[in-house]
Amino acid sequence: MRPTLCLYVLHENPDWYAPLAAAFDRVGLPHEQWLLGDTVLDLDTAPPRGVFWSRMSASSHTRGHPFAKDQTRGVLAWLDSHGRRVVNGRRVLDLEMSKVEQLAALRAAGFDVPRTVAVAGSTELAAAARKLPVPFISKHNQGGKGFAVRSFATHADYDAYLAGPEYEPPVDGITLLQEHLVAARPEITRVEIVGGAFVYAITADTGRGGFQLCPADACALPADGRPAGASAAAGPSLFALRRDFEHPIVARYLDFAGQHDIEIAGFEFIETVDGRLVTYDINTTTNYNAEIEAAASRPALVAVTDFFGRLLAAEHAAAAEHAAAADHAGAAGHARAAEHGEATVGQ
Ligand SMILES: Nc1ncnc2c1ncn2[C@@H]1O[C@H](COP(=O)(O)OP(=O)(O)O)[C@@H](O)[C@H]1O
Numbered sequence: 001m002r003p004t005l006c007l008y009v010l011h012e013n014p015d016w017y018a019p020l021a022a023a024f025d026r027v028g029l030p031h032e033q034w035l036l037g038d039t040v041l042d043l044d045t046a047p048p049r050g051v052f053w054s055r056m057s058a059s060s061h062t063r064g065h066p067f068a069k070d071q072t073r074g075v076l077a078w079l080d081s082h083g084r085r086v087v088n089g090r091r092v093l094d095l096e097m098s099k100v101e102q103l104a105a106l107r108a109a110g111f112d113v114p115r116t117v118a119v120a121g122s123t124e125l126a127a128a129a130r131k132l133p134v135p136f137i138s139k140h141n142q143g144g145k146g147f148a149v150r151s152f153a154t155h156a157d158y159d160a161y162l163a164g165p166e167y168e169p170p171v172d173g174i175t176l177l178q179e180h181l182v183a184a185r186p187e188i189t190r191v192e193i194v195g196g197a198f199v200y201a202i203t204a205d206t207g208r209g210g211f212q213l214c215p216a217d218a219c220a221l222p223a224d225g226r227p228a229g230a231s232a233a234a235g236p237s238l239f240a241l242r243r244d245f246e247h248p249i250v251a252r253y254l255d256f257a258g259q260h261d262i263e264i265a266g267f268e269f270i271e272t273v274d275g276r277l278v279t280y281d282i283n284t285t286t287n288y289n290a291e292i293e294a295a296a297s298r299p300a301l302v303a304v305t306d307f308f309g310r311l312l313a314a315e316h317a318a319a320a321e322h323a324a325a326a327d328h329a330g331a332a333g334h335a336r337a338a339e340h341g342e343a344t345v346g347q
């Protein structure tokens with residue numbers, strides 16, 4: 001009998017894996033995590049058969065994994081070279097790691113994006129900021145979780161920040177200086193898509209949440225690592241389902257996602273006081289909020305498990321076809337021998 005095929009999830013943050021693992025376990029979908037960071041890849045081995053999902057996050061360096069993204073590039077190239085089915089593959093990793101790439105692609109596709117100046121290194125920052133009116137936003141090209149996103153009311157404030165102890169240099173050396181979008185209501189909207197389909201839209205309350213709007217429950221932990229407990233119970237959630245969200249932007253996101261091989265992602269936009277709908281962030285390592293999931297008529301995790309269930313079924317069918325062809329050619333023994341060279345990474 002041939003082995004059951006598995007979903008392999010490439011990532012570096014076990015906290016974000018727990019809800020996914022629970023969802024896969026609920027439906028009996030075989031899954032395994034490959035934690036990338038300080039791990040070994042032997043290029044002489046073949047990857048196991050199955051489906052692969054890259055969830056390498058732009059904020060990996062903030063969790064002590066500065067090389068995880070580079071290792072993921074290598075692993076994805078290796079998977080591609082063996083023809084493995086990868087969800088959110090190499091193009092998506094590039095988009096995840098660079099807001100410049102996201103904005104350039106969105107702009108080329110006709111989306112309204114914030115006016116942005118990207119500055120490499122720090123010597124030109126103060127001068128480049130003066131290309132933008134105040135207030136303006138400074139953020140890192142490789143960001144995530146709202147890390148290092150700040151608004152400045154004056155250029156002098158920015159100069160002082162650059163010279164002061166709070167200045168955080170970007171991990172890839174690139175800073176984005178950006179038009180500060182003035183929202184009509186104090187919220188952003190995030191549109192979740194899975195496997196080429198719209199799942200739901202949520203709002204995040206920027207009035208109370210500021211810029212740190214990661215919806216994962218694990219992100220709600222305070223810096224000291226203790227459960228949020230009292231503070232989480234103190235007020236209503238920052239996140240809400242945006243019920244019955246029917247807007248032409250959804251079809252455009254799905255189209256864009258299709259063109260850029262993005263299969264699972266959350267697109268963020270702000271509706272401004274002057275009537276613009278401005279897309280500013282694509283989260284390809286998207287996380288789902290437990291309260292939202294409980295309230296949604298079709299939870300995103302159900303969409304995710306259905307999607308991977310379909311992909312694994314297709315892989316099973318392809319493997320069965322392959323085995324039948326091999327048997328027919330009298331090469332079954334050869335195929336079994338090849339399987340012994342299969343490898344795993346980062347366990
Ligand atoms: N240009 C902008 N104008 C106003 N608010 C912004 C702008 N860019 C980001 N923000 C706010 O900061 C949050 C985090 O910024 P974002 O670009 O999404 O970075 P990250 O990838 O870290 O989530 C956004 O959700 C939004 O609330």
Ligand SMILES: [Mg+2]
Pocket residue numbers: 145146268281283
């Ligand atoms: Mg964001």
